[in-house]
Amino acid sequence: xxxxxxxxxxxxxxxxxxxxxxxxxxxxxxxxxxxxxxxxxxxxxxxxxxxxxxxxxxxxxxxxxxxxxxxxxxxxxxxxxxxxxxxxxxxxxxxxxxxxxxxxxxxxxxxxxxxxxxxxxxxxxxxxxxxxxxxxxxxxxxxxxxxxxxxxxxxxxxxxxxxxxxxxxxxxxxxxxxxxxxxxxxxxxxxxxxxxxxxxxxxxxxxxxxxxxxxxxxxxxxxxxxxxxxxxxxxxxxxxxxxxxxxxxxxxxxxxxxxxxxxxxxxxxxxxxxxxxxxxxxxxxxxxxxxxxxxxxxxxxxxxxxxxxxxxxxxxxxxxxxxxxxxxxxxxxxxxxxxxxxxxxxxxxxxxxxxxxxxxxxxxxxxxxxxxxxxxxxxxxxxxxxxxxxxxxxxxxxxxxxxxxxxxxxxxxxxxxxxxxxxxxxxxxxxxxxxxxxxxxxxxxxxxxxxxxxxxxxxxxxxxxxxxxxxxxx
Amino acid sequence: xxxxxxxxxxxxxxxxxxxxxxxxxxxxxxxxxxxxxxxxxxxxxxxxxxxxxxxxxxxxxxxxxxxxxxxxxxxxxxxxxxxxxxxxxxxxxxxxxxxxxxxxxxxxxxxxxxxxxxxxxxxxxxxxxxxxxxxxxxxxxxxxxxxxxxxxxxxxxxxxxxxxxxxxxxxxxxxxxxxxxxxxxxxxxxxxxxxxxxxxxxxxxxxxxxxxxxxxxxxxxxxxxxxxxxxxxxxxxxxxxxxxxxxxxxxxxxxxxxxxxxxxxxxxxxxxxxxxxxxxxxxxxxxxxxxxxxxxxxxxxxxxxxxxxxxxxxxxxxxxxxxxxxxxxxxxxxxxxxxxxxxxxxxxxxxxxxxxxxxxxxxxxxxxxxxxxxxxxxxxxxxxxxxxxxxxxxxxxxxxxxxxxxxxxxxxxxxxxxxxxxxxxxxxxxxxxxxxxxxxxxxxxxxxxxxxxxxxxxxxxxxxxxxxxxxxxx
Numbered sequence: 001x002x003x004x005x006x007x008x009x010x011x012x013x014x015x016x017x018x019x020x021x022x023x024x025x026x027x028x029x030x031x032x033x034x035x036x037x038x039x040x041x042x043x044x045x046x047x048x049x050x051x052x053x054x055x056x057x058x059x060x061x062x063x064x065x066x067x068x069x070x071x072x073x074x075x076x077x078x079x080x081x082x083x084x085x086x087x088x089x090x091x092x093x094x095x096x097x098x099x100x101x102x103x104x105x106x107x108x109x110x111x112x113x114x115x116x117x118x119x120x121x122x123x124x125x126x127x128x129x130x131x132x133x134x135x136x137x138x139x140x141x142x143x144x145x146x147x148x149x150x151x152x153x154x155x156x157x158x159x160x161x162x163x164x165x166x167x168x169x170x171x172x173x174x175x176x177x178x179x180x181x182x183x184x185x186x187x188x189x190x191x192x193x194x195x196x197x198x199x200x201x202x203x204x205x206x207x208x209x210x211x212x213x214x215x216x217x218x219x220x221x222x223x224x225x226x227x228x229x230x231x232x233x234x235x236x237x238x239x240x241x242x243x244x245x246x247x248x249x250x251x252x253x254x255x256x257x258x259x260x261x262x263x264x265x266x267x268x269x270x271x272x273x274x275x276x277x278x279x280x281x282x283x284x285x286x287x288x289x290x291x292x293x294x295x296x297x298x299x300x301x302x303x304x305x306x307x308x309x310x311x312x313x314x315x316x317x318x319x320x321x322x323x324x325x326x327x328x329x330x331x332x333x334x335x336x337x338x339x340x341x342x343x344x345x346x347x348x349x350x351x352x353x354x355x356x357x358x359x360x361x362x363x364x365x366x367x368x369x370x371x372x373x374x375x376x377x378x379x380x381x382x383x384x385x386x387x388x389x390x391x392x393x394x395x396x397x398x399x400x401x402x403x404x405x406x407x408x409x410x411x412x413x414x415x416x417x418x419x420x421x422x423x424x425x426x427x428x429x430x431x432x433x434x435x436x437x438x439x440x441x442x443x444x445x446x447x448x449x450x451x452x453x454x455x456x457x458x459x460x461x462x463x464x465x466x467x468x469x470x471x472x473x474x
Numbered sequence: 475x476x477x478x479x480x481x482x483x484x485x486x487x488x489x490x491x492x493x494x495x496x497x498x499x500x501x502x503x504x505x506x507x508x509x510x511x512x513x514x515x516x517x518x519x520x521x522x523x524x525x526x527x528x529x530x531x532x533x534x535x536x537x538x539x540x541x542x543x544x545x546x547x548x549x550x551x552x553x554x555x556x557x558x559x560x561x562x563x564x565x566x567x568x569x570x571x572x573x574x575x576x577x578x579x580x581x582x583x584x585x586x587x588x589x590x591x592x593x594x595x596x597x598x599x600x601x602x603x604x605x606x607x608x609x610x611x612x613x614x615x616x617x618x619x620x621x622x623x624x625x626x627x628x629x630x631x632x633x634x635x636x637x638x639x640x641x642x643x644x645x646x647x648x649x650x651x652x653x654x655x656x657x658x659x660x661x662x663x664x665x666x667x668x669x670x671x672x673x674x675x676x677x678x679x680x681x682x683x684x685x686x687x688x689x690x691x692x693x694x695x696x697x698x699x700x701x702x703x704x705x706x707x708x709x710x711x712x713x714x715x716x717x718x719x720x721x722x723x724x725x726x727x728x729x730x731x732x733x734x735x736x737x738x739x740x741x742x743x744x745x746x747x748x749x750x751x752x753x754x755x756x757x758x759x760x761x762x763x764x765x766x767x768x769x770x771x772x773x774x775x776x777x778x779x780x781x782x783x784x785x786x787x788x789x790x791x792x793x794x795x796x797x798x799x800x801x802x803x804x805x806x807x808x809x810x811x812x813x814x815x816x817x818x819x820x821x822x823x824x825x826x827x828x829x830x831x832x833x834x835x836x837x838x839x840x841x842x843x844x845x846x847x848x849x850x851x852x853x854x855x856x857x858x859x860x861x862x863x864x865x866x867x868x869x870x871x872x873x874x875x876x877x878x879x880x881x882x883x884x885x886x887x888x889x890x891x892x893x894x895x896x897x898x899x900x901x902x903x904x905x906x907x908x909x910x911x912x913x914x915x916x917x918x919x920x921x922x923x924x925x926x927x928x929x930x931x932x933x934x935x936x937x938x939x940x941x942x943x944x945x946x947x948x
Binding site: 074075078079081082083085086087088089091102103104129177178179180183195207210213214215216217218219220221224225227230233234238241245247248249250251252253255256259260261262263265266338458 | 559
């Protein structure tokens with residue numbers, strides 16, 4: 001832009017008055033879109049604190065396990081059948097399967113696989129499941145264009161950070177209105193991470209974020225159908241598209257996140273941009289990631305935890321139960337209020353089923369959210385006796401359960417922080433056990449161990465694509 | 475679902491009281507998602523009134539011309555460079571170019587090409603440009619899986635109808651908040667039209683609409699950048715994806731458009747579902763499509779029309795103009811308020827440029843919205859004298875212009891309906907001239923004529939793919 005006299009005058013005046021102006025002048029600070037792009041192209045693996053790197057590795061282990069477990073789901077088979085005829089060259093590998101497709105098709109299908117069991121990771125502040133958008137995108141690109149494991153992990157963590165910070169800026173209003181925030185915030189993370197792998201300039205990164213903003217994927221009405229797992233898959237593919245286009249000169253707005261008719265104003269009635277820019281590179285949201293101990297909606301975890309504890313402590317006979325009183329946060333009924341789920345997928349969004357099956361079977365794993373369990377007569381008999389009541393003062397991370405027996409006895413359990421939360425995280429050993437369980441029947445045990453070890457050792461890998469090679473079916 | 479006693483009782487009571495209940499009982503009518511799906515799988519080419527078919531053909535002619543004209547734009551070249559390495563088999567042809575890609579990649583790039591000049595069609599009630607999402611999707615699929623021209627036209631018109639009716643249901647709130655409604659409503663049209671070409675069942679069509687709803691593409695902040703043309707391209711590709719997945723058993727919600735946390739409630743504060751269902755198959759929104767005489771934002775057409783009329787009638791000397799007073803609707807400044815556009819793309823969203831160039835050059839075609847024109851000294855001198863004023867009572871389809879000369883003379887022009895509107899439509903001959911101008915330099919004249927004729931004769935074609943063959947570069 002040419003510099004005119006007004007600009008010269010303004011600059012001179014600004015210099016003269018600079019000592020009088022507070023340092024953190026908002027008008028001088030870059031907006032969130034530029035701030036993120038600037039940070040993304042400058043920061044490196046060496047800048048990551050060890051604890052943040054460690055959580056990134058745990059996220060990767062948990063992601064690959066979830067993807068292996070979901071790889072045999074019918075939703076994945078349908079997606080493969082639909083897209084195989086359109087796929088480009090075999091650039092990347094499906095997790096747990098034999099097919100190899102172009103990077104976008106691969107990312108799309110691996111995204112479905114890793115989310116379809118609802119057994120993935122969760123940023124509890126926003127209920128974003130970051131890995132199921134970001135890891136499929138990055139792993140597919142890493143197999144296509146080799147990258148060192150350390151740089152891969154850095155891209156994963158920085159991409160996750162971008163998605164979670166953007167999510168924080170609009171949560172809860174954005175989620176409350178109906179968006180499946182995993183896809184809508186996740187696409188920024190995929191674009192940012194892939195943008196790093198492709199070596200975007202600052203300007204290109206701004207455009208990649210702008211093109212990502214143009215593709216918010218996913219509505220909450222999809223919960224309980226295959227469409228839910230479609231959302232992270234489509235967001236992963238959309239993020240790759242955004243970064244690839246930007247790398248090839250395709251432009252966008254310089255301020256798509258914060259502009260008047262940009263992303264945040266369009267998809268949310270709340271916009272807190274400090275959540276995006278404050279402490280960027282110092283405080284890591286990505287370090288707050290958690291991993292599900294149960295393959296179902298995250299708000300069901302406190303009630304399940306309560307049910308399992310009571311079943312273990314009181315050894316209740318399900319047939320002798322009069323009713324199960326449950327005090328919950330409103331979101332529990334809004335998200336998981338299906339009283340009579342017809343199949344395994346729907347049962348992941350039924351508080352009635354989740355509590356009943358946990359009490360009947362003393363477990364809440366993959367087998368407890370299957371078509372079999374959703375139709376089990378003992379579970380059906382008990383789920384009608386589960387009485388959730390929205391109760392003021394109960395946080396969505398809490399649950400308060402009282403089992404009332406037919407003989408009048410009562411058993412009570414309050415959950416402050418459910419197993420798997422930030423306060424009670426799964427241990428590395430528990431993540432290993434979860435991975436092994438998910439890979440069972442998908443990969444031979446020795447290969448599953450090799451794939452899991454590749455994730456634990458990602459920082460030392462000469463090429464991150466080794467993870468994809470290790471996780472594909474022979 | 476099992477039938478329980480309450481359902482039996484309810485059914486019996488309903489039958490008993492049926493004579494007392496008004497016929498159009500909203501509770502019994504299918505919701506908009508199911509109503510659209512049911513209609514889409516039952517209606518056929520033979521049901522289309524001749525006038526609606528005719529407008530569909532005019533839409534196709536105008537679309538192909540716009541796509542040819544845009545095919546040499548740098549945005550298209552960037553998209554080709556980005557996606558060629560990932561493309562699947564050569565299933566479909568880029569318009570005006572030599573490359574052939576898989577159907578989704580082809581639809582994406584042809585979508586960009588047909589929108590990048592802002593010279594496409596417009597449904598003026600919603601400012602949706604329906605063809606740039608729907609035609610790229612349908613033509614790519616038609617080349618891959620041959621379909622008779624009459625069935626192609628039917629899919630195009632029915633898909634257009636779906637997109638426009640869904641747009642009507644949420645306009646203007648949805649557009650006002652920041653959505654580029656062409657992409658967000660258009661994706662439904664692409665899914666519906668492709669769903670017809672793939673022979674979806676009613677249930678599959680419900681799921682295709684649900685998966686389409688999950689992918690709203692495009693924000694208004696993109697206007698003036700390549701990202702604007704990205705939006706219809708991505709929506710075209712998303713619509714194909716939705717239909718392909720549904721055809722292969724991938725499911726979604728039964729009511730994604732109208733559910734509490736579904737599409738309309740999430741993307742708009744207005745939901746008028748009667749706009750979707752009332753008179754479906756009787757009254758055609760698709761017949762209200764219009765074609766741009768000027769390659770720029772549609773709200774600029776009334777001011778340009780006024781400027782061209784005054785220039786012609788009064789033969790004003792641009793250098794002798796003191797100022798150009800212009801009374802406009804608020805949307806004109808919101809959408810096209812850029813006072814100093816830097817290049818051709820930005821100039822399409824500047825009322826200052828549009829009025830100035832029309833007066834200086836006596837035309838408002840492709841050459842007047844080029845980088846050259848955006849930097850022309852005479853245009854720059856005049857654009858600073860254009861004074862648009864938001865004026866109560868002026869509709870967005872109107873303009874009221876007064877040119878005040880330095881010698882004090884004044885020339886006034888009021889535009890009630892601009893050229894190209896429903897009330898003053900381009901004639902078939904004008905569409906031909908526009909097509910020929912757009913194809914100039916892209917295809918040899920004889921081939922351009924052949925491609926244009928293929929569109930005019932689409933209903934008689936044995937295979938609609940012939941249009942794509944005729945429009946590709948040798």
